Amino acid sequence: MKPKNKIIIVDDHMLFSQSLELLINSFKDFEVINRFENGKVFISYLQENIDSEVDLILLDVNMPVLDGVSTMKWIKENRPNLKVIALSVNDDEEIIIKMLTNGAKGYLLKDTSPEIFRNGIVSVIEKGFFFTELVSGMLVKKANSDATKVNLKDKEIIFIKHACTEKTYKEIASEMCLSPKTIDGYRECLFDKLEIKTRIGLVLYAIKNKIVLV
Amino acid sequence: MKPKNKIIIVDDHMLFSQSLELLINSFKDFEVINRFENGKVFISYLQENIDSEVDLILLDVNMPVLDGVSTMKWIKENRPNLKVIALSVNDDEEIIIKMLTNGAKGYLLKDTSPEIFRNGIVSVIEKGFFFTELVSGMLVKKANSDATKVNLKDKEIIFIKHACTEKTYKEIASEMCLSPKTIDGYRECLFDKLEIKTRIGLVLYAIKNKIVLV
DNA sequence: AACGACAAGGGTATTTTCCCCCTTTTTTTA
DNA sequence: TAAAAAAAGGGGGAAAATACCCTTGTCGTT
Missing domain, CATH: 1.10.10.10 (Winged helix-like DNA-binding domain superfamily/Winged helix DNA-binding domain)
Structure with missing residues (x-):
C-alpha cells in the first residue's frame, strides 16, 4: 500500500472544514493530517515544523486574523514550493487574481462538486496546477483588461x-x-x-x- | 433502538450538502433521507409525497432556480407544520428576518461549529425553535429600528x-x-x-x- | 372651516463644473 | 547632457447646477 498524500486544511469555517476532512478522508489515496483556523496559526505551525511533509494546502480566502491573500504572500516568500489550492465561497475576480499571482496552484469554489474537487486535488499534486473554466476565463479577461485599465495615482x-x-x-x-x-x-x-x-x-x-x- | 430523526437537505452547494450529510449521519440519532439542489425540485418532491415523514428541513438561503426565501414562503402557505432551519453563509439581516417571518424555526450560519449545529437540530426538533445570540440580537435590533425607521414614498x-x-x-x-x-x-x-x-x-x-x- | 399633502414659483447663496492660462519640478529623450 | 516634454500645483473667470428659504394654490380628508 503506497503512502497517502498528506493534506492540510486552513479554514475558519469549522463546520465546513470538518466536513471537508470527512470527505477527503473518504478518498482512499488522501488524508488530512492537520486543520488550522486561520493563516496565523498555520504559519506558526510551518515555522515550527520546517520539514513537514505536507503535499497540499487547501487555503480558505476569507479568514479572520490572517486572510488567505496575506497567508499566500507569506507562503510565496517563505515556502515557495508548497502547493496551495485556494478555496472561496465567491468568485471575486480581484481576490482570485491575487491568490494566483501569489503562487496558488488552483482556485476552487466551495460549492464545487466532490468530483471536480477531487480532480483538482489530484491535478495539483500530479501536474502542479488546476484551473476551472471560470478561473481560466478570468485570467484571460484580466490579461486583456490590464491594457486598457485606468491606473489611479x-x-x-x-x-x-x-x-x-x-x-x-x-x-x-x-x-x-x-x-x-x-x-x-x-x-x-x-x-x-x-x-x-x-x-x-x-x-x-x-x-x-x-x-x-x- | 428508537427510529432516527429524518432530515432533508436543500442546498445547491453539492460539496457542502454532501459533506453535511456525512456529518449528520455521523450523529447516531439522525439520518439524511434526501437531498435536493434547489427549492423547485424540493417542492416537487413535497407535492408528490404528501405523507413524507420528514422531521426537519435544512434549507439553504442562496440557491438558483428557487431561492430560500421563496421556498420558505411556499412552505408557509402549503406545509406550515414543516420544521425548517435556514442555512446561509452570510448574516444578512434582511434575509434572516424574511426567513424567520416566513416560519423558519432557526437560522444557522454555515460556519457554525458542529456542536452548535447539532444543538440547533436537536432544539428545533424537541423545542420547536433555535436562535443563536446573533439572530436574537438581530430580532431585537429590528424590533427597535422598526419604530424609528424612515419610510419613503x-x-x-x-x-x-x-x-x-x-x-x-x-x-x-x-x-x-x-x-x-x-x-x-x-x-x-x-x-x-x-x-x-x-x-x-x-x-x-x-x-x-x-x-x-x- | 381647517388641515395636511402635494405641486410649483421666486429669489439667492454656494458649489460644482468647465474653460483657458501660468510656473515649477521631474522625467524623457534626442 | 542639454533640450523637450510631461507632471504637478495653482489661478481667473463664468456658466450651470445645487442647496436653501419662503410663499401660493389645489385637492381631498376630517
Missing part, C-alpha cells in the same frame, strides 16, 4: 475617497493640504479618465470598484 | 434612483413629468428626513440601504 485615490463624502471640494482641499484649484484639476482629470461627467459619477465609480466601501 | 424612491445617476435635477424632473421646483422640494424633504446635506449623501444612503444596486 495615490493622491487621486485619496481625493476620490474624500469625494465620496458630503465634504465640499474646498474642505477636501484643506484636508489634503492643497489649493482648491488643484483639487479642481484632480476632479477634471478624473472625469476625463473615467469618462464621467459629475461627482455623482465619481462616487458610483468608486463604489463599483471598491475604492470606498459602503 | 414611492415617488421619493423613484427620485432617489434618478439622483443616483449623472442626470441633473432638471433632467430628472422632466423624466418624472414634474416641475424642477417640485423635484427641489423632494430633495429638500429627503435631506431633512435622512439627515444629509448633499446629493452625495443621498447617493451613499441609497446604496447603503440597497435602494439602488451597484
Whole structure:
C-alpha cells in the first residue's frame, strides 16, 4: 500500500472544514493530517515544523486574523514550493487574481462538486496546477483588461475617497493640504479618465470598484 | 433502538450538502433521507409525497432556480407544520428576518461549529425553535429600528434612483413629468428626513440601504 | 372651516463644473 | 547632457447646477 498524500486544511469555517476532512478522508489515496483556523496559526505551525511533509494546502480566502491573500504572500516568500489550492465561497475576480499571482496552484469554489474537487486535488499534486473554466476565463479577461485599465495615482485615490463624502471640494482641499484649484484639476482629470461627467459619477465609480466601501 | 430523526437537505452547494450529510449521519440519532439542489425540485418532491415523514428541513438561503426565501414562503402557505432551519453563509439581516417571518424555526450560519449545529437540530426538533445570540440580537435590533425607521414614498424612491445617476435635477424632473421646483422640494424633504446635506449623501444612503444596486 | 399633502414659483447663496492660462519640478529623450 | 516634454500645483473667470428659504394654490380628508 503506497503512502497517502498528506493534506492540510486552513479554514475558519469549522463546520465546513470538518466536513471537508470527512470527505477527503473518504478518498482512499488522501488524508488530512492537520486543520488550522486561520493563516496565523498555520504559519506558526510551518515555522515550527520546517520539514513537514505536507503535499497540499487547501487555503480558505476569507479568514479572520490572517486572510488567505496575506497567508499566500507569506507562503510565496517563505515556502515557495508548497502547493496551495485556494478555496472561496465567491468568485471575486480581484481576490482570485491575487491568490494566483501569489503562487496558488488552483482556485476552487466551495460549492464545487466532490468530483471536480477531487480532480483538482489530484491535478495539483500530479501536474502542479488546476484551473476551472471560470478561473481560466478570468485570467484571460484580466490579461486583456490590464491594457486598457485606468491606473489611479495615490493622491487621486485619496481625493476620490474624500469625494465620496458630503465634504465640499474646498474642505477636501484643506484636508489634503492643497489649493482648491488643484483639487479642481484632480476632479477634471478624473472625469476625463473615467469618462464621467459629475461627482455623482465619481462616487458610483468608486463604489463599483471598491475604492470606498459602503 | 428508537427510529432516527429524518432530515432533508436543500442546498445547491453539492460539496457542502454532501459533506453535511456525512456529518449528520455521523450523529447516531439522525439520518439524511434526501437531498435536493434547489427549492423547485424540493417542492416537487413535497407535492408528490404528501405523507413524507420528514422531521426537519435544512434549507439553504442562496440557491438558483428557487431561492430560500421563496421556498420558505411556499412552505408557509402549503406545509406550515414543516420544521425548517435556514442555512446561509452570510448574516444578512434582511434575509434572516424574511426567513424567520416566513416560519423558519432557526437560522444557522454555515460556519457554525458542529456542536452548535447539532444543538440547533436537536432544539428545533424537541423545542420547536433555535436562535443563536446573533439572530436574537438581530430580532431585537429590528424590533427597535422598526419604530424609528424612515419610510419613503414611492415617488421619493423613484427620485432617489434618478439622483443616483449623472442626470441633473432638471433632467430628472422632466423624466418624472414634474416641475424642477417640485423635484427641489423632494430633495429638500429627503435631506431633512435622512439627515444629509448633499446629493452625495443621498447617493451613499441609497446604496447603503440597497435602494439602488451597484 | 381647517388641515395636511402635494405641486410649483421666486429669489439667492454656494458649489460644482468647465474653460483657458501660468510656473515649477521631474522625467524623457534626442 | 542639454533640450523637450510631461507632471504637478495653482489661478481667473463664468456658466450651470445645487442647496436653501419662503410663499401660493389645489385637492381631498376630517
